[in-house]
Amino acid sequence: MKRLLLLVLATFACRAFADDRPNIVWISAEDHGPHLGCYGDSYATTPHLDAFAANSLIYTKASSNAPVCAPARTTIISGIYPPSLGAHNMRSRVPSPSYLKFFPVYLRDAGYYTTNQSKEDYNLETDDKGWHESSRTAHWKNRPDPQQPFFAVFNFTGTHESQIRNDNESPHHDPALAPIPPYHPDTPETRKDWAQYYDRLSKLDAYFQKRLDEIEAAGLADDTIVIFWSDHGSGMPRGKRYPGWSGLNVAMIAHVPEKYQHLAPSDYMPGGKSDRLVSFVDLAPTTLALAGIKIPDYYHGQAFLGPNLAPAPRYSFGFKGRMDERIDECRTVTDGRYVYIRNYYPHLPHGQYLWYQQQTPTTSKWYQLFKDGKLNAVQSAFWQAHPAEELFDLANDPHETVNLAKNPAHQQTLTKLRAEMAAHQNRTRDLSFIPEPMLRKPTLAGVSPAEFFSNYFEPNSNRLELGNDSVSKYWRFANLLSAAPEAVKAALPEAIDATNDDEACVAVVASELVALHARDAEIRKQALETLVSYARYPENELILSLQAGVALDHAHQAGIELPESAKQLVADHESIPGWAKSYRPRLLERFQE
Template identity: 55%
Template structure:
């Protein structure tokens, strides 16, 4: 007791300095909304009615080239919470829920260690699982007001009013006049499309009011001058070819950042009220940025770059994006932009950007657009979304902001194409992007080795050795033919064989026939390469018996008694591309086991619906649980 009394002055001094330190650190408030691009008045959209966000922007700085990094919520939020590109963790696929490696810590936990009170209201939706997420409270009631007095806070308020599901309701009279909508050229001019756009803008007005209520609470509490405020949306608009699209209309989001005078030393050079920044910022940068604002040095394993705070960095040359499986539809695309050009690399070029997703097709604009395409009533630009996409796309946003003219084959842009292709492939290598490892094979290998997908990427995956096989679709035909003739006669590993089969999937039957022996050999080996080979052989018109056997092979892959759910989803997609299927095959599929719970269950049910099998039951909303720690 005497020793404590003797040290009391020092203890008081320590406590006083701690309080002072806390006072010098900013509160940080993130106001986020779902499914909307930069369709705000402050971004020059004259159709938008967003006075409160426009007023916030007038005393803040807006980022004109902000990217969600992923065009769908769960993948984008996984990138935010980790500060890493989700494909490096195997978490790029929608609602995949992969296990995190032990070394990974979510940024709220790092903020919490630094003395911040961290709340999230309320959406998480991460594709990755950790034991402790770091939130003091994450629930529909979470609020910075619950913090201990004097403690700095980091708080998120997420609004769902603008979500895709909210723009397709039966509201008969949108407040925004549908006749005044400025339609993008890829959308057909139909009443349903105009109405959905008008409803979308109505929802942005509602979000605008919700955002202002958050700001009013700050002001009423006397914290306006002590709080750095961010406003952003979680990816592009919920309209078709916004959300889920790997290009700029799927990734471009608003980003408004307000730094009060007290903390201007944490703002970037050139920050001014009402200003704009053309710096490339992405969701991968948010975690290191918020840590930097709190005075915490971002960990080296984070891929992002802080654009505010003590540890802010130089602007990157490129902003990267990615697209994995979207609900029940597998796909593999990567993109990057330098602010002017957008490059998209499609690894499965036999697929369209506009795959028919059960959930997305609930929007009237999507259904009408697809029906018009099927009837041949869409023009070239409007039809492109529903047709197989090329292996590479290149768009000049300065002349073509809606990404409708692919410049990938235009000679004058060849050097730009090569530079962006190289930057993409270097990014794959540097971040150990699992783009080259299909989802079923990723999980199978991780389970076999007893590691997480992230550890698999770091220690058991060599993208440089696989890239040549996945690059076949980029080669001149003669060069690709020579490589195929060499490789198809070798006993290659399964992954390399998979990429050869994927390339063959893009070729006409007259070219494929030369590699029939390879396909038959591959189909007998098993695994995902066998599934791809079976789909190709099932299309062959020359050997009816062989084609029927290939279809039966796909049916077996679809059976969840024989396959994991990841492989089953791939098999159902292959069968869907082979439609119409014989009645005998439909009857056999109807009798198959189909999981209805756990990962993949609802997606398998949706694929069965696409095949005319029993329709999926409506998804029941689960009661959200608080995970306060």
């Protein structure tokens, strides 16, 4: 009897505690920026989201940290900047370090019912993601105890980039009235795609209200904190995948009911706007704070809702790694007005040729017009090599079209943001300087890159120690790809020797440099054959084979004749993982035409 009484009391105590904790619901949508009526967009038709915002707090300077879904969602689930985990490249699928728990694990272990409907797309592999259920039917309604607090995520995919390409059965927005950014050419394709994009936002609006109605119908509106966010910039080209503000800036709206106003920030008011810098790395600590759970010490972000808020951060950081089949590496920092972009491959354009992105009519038309020489300077910039540093003033140039990095009047701002970026990379142990083929070695062995490469950092410091190793050799030749002709000429003998380097990714980048710049036909041919040998798969690791294939494509696009062996590379192979099935075949098509 005594035992039964204790059980009843324990159950009552648990429910009493549960009743004091808020339910938390996230409603997210893919591939769109703050193109909503509540953000001042007069072309948008989003009445339900606008009404929600009128009773909530709008964050005007929210960012996704990454301009594409998998790295962005990796940031969210981990509470850590993915470059610190070697998980910043698109669909890189790396093991989680031993110390890391996905944040839903903390919620579940604290008694929350956790559901996700249904996109995950994390770059991190782990045995426990923390979800009671993650599927197309996952729902907070499925919890076994109606008194149990819940954390539920609903992801709307109807705004995805791919949906811009589909005909809309009920078009609503007039293409003739579509707002065209200055970097896009004003063509019928561009207008139709922008109108279609806004049509999809209207579909999101209806979906959003359906989720709110479910909470209301269950009588839980007063007990539920709702956060709406979009997962990165628009699916239109130079939105998604672009490391500037048009790729990182997202919609984020938070509603805290009266019952939980003690968890709201001091500037919270219905219909209010906050210019606090918030980003996806802050979502995990914020959600744990709302649930009364201690925030792990290893998190990089800060809570922007909940008790005892930290002061607003002065800067927000972004990153970009490999996009699909194309290597890239960019870092971004903003103070809310100025955006600084550091491009580590300045010889490559922001608009690298990505087969998947080219399926959007605007993209393919824009690219063709560029090749035909029919664009102005602003419209051409996306397809051209960009400088190592870019600086934009969002107050006077919201579309990021005027690079101020060399403007004498802005050198103080440039220096400050450059220093903040370097400090951030050291503080967070950014692994991006380690080429992805090297990061893949521990990954394929089931070891976290963050743990494997921990000895690459200076003792008692977070600074990456390159030394005289393969990493420093790789970047020497990578930097020469954008160097002046005299510097390339002086380095060619060293590059020729490095085409036989024991580290394959060093041999690949050195071979590309030689293939593009060697005057001796036989030396060039040998470099191209080296690239062909590394482009073979499955003889070589997949990402390495892609990098060698991209180097061959660069040579092909430069008008260099490729050897017959390049045209005989086999595209399909059953061992290519599903996330990369299209990468290799589409890449080889580019230089085997």
